[in-house]
Amino acid sequence: MSTQVPENDAEIRKQDSICTNETQLKHPSWYNLKYLLVGILFGIVFVKAEIISWFRIQEMFRLQSFHMYGVIGSAVVVGVISVFLIKQFKIKTIYGEPVQFDKTAFNKGQIYGGLLFGFGWAITGACPGPLFVQIGTGATVTNVTLLSAIAGTWFYGLVRNILPH
């Protein structure tokens, strides 16, 4: 598919994303397989810790189990320490590039969109990651939920300019 690349490509990509992933390095496409591998390990953890379980999500939102709080809490602690160490010791990527961090600007979307996503998370028992994993575990009907999530993202793109930000 040929998409014309506008000059402000990076600016558009930056909208409502946690970051853009820009690099000056040119790599052959098979280098992307390392992300596939990280994804596989990540998906296995998601199944084995039952993070993709609708039941675990319901327990979390009903304060009936510590499990999900433990998972997210310890993930954040490890993440904070890792980011601190990378910044402190200016650790570089395996290709010798400095690691870049983006600042997240506040907008009202984080409130409105956050609440709407919270609704969807509690209904489906899945955030975007678990949707992909659930399909992998053979829950074929989750394909519908995923397609609907893609439709929701597309609809957001369509109406983005008239929404409060």
Next chain:
Amino acid sequence: MLDWLKQPWPWYVAGPLIGLTVPTLLLIGNKRFGISSSLRHICAACLPAKIPYFQYDWKKEVWNLFFVLGIFLGGVIAIQLLANPNPVQVSPALAAELKSYGISNFDSLIPTEIFNWSTLLQPKGLILMVLGGFLVGFGTRYAGGCTSGHAITGLSNLQWPSLVATICFMVGGFIMANLILPLILSL
């Protein structure tokens, strides 16, 4: 060893492994851990429809699509090789509540009695799967990230807007699970 791997993993094993995804992606290619962006890249690749928000070179973010393909494959591998032979443990309070909605099958990680192809066309299934999915896709992009992008990556980088987003995810979830979902499940 294999028997141990087949058991559900405790939070203190899974959480740190998920947290390590943040530095791993940073160090192997300067990538920021985030999953919901993949939905946007799929839109940009398949149906940009002249919408300005999707007019960018999605191929520059193709790593993210490899990543979610891997996540899918991880699900396949875990269920084929490491599946837990026992039913899912559900807290007694939740089990009692779900029983009142006719949900008593805990063999799968999702309640197959309400998430299946035949309930899809009923009001309950439409709300749970179609509307629920739509809210996930719409809400994550409006918020600029999901649990991975805001709650894990954003908080790891000490970004306060990500804390706002994470709190709103939880508030939305509490309202839905405790006040609205019981009505949907009673349909």
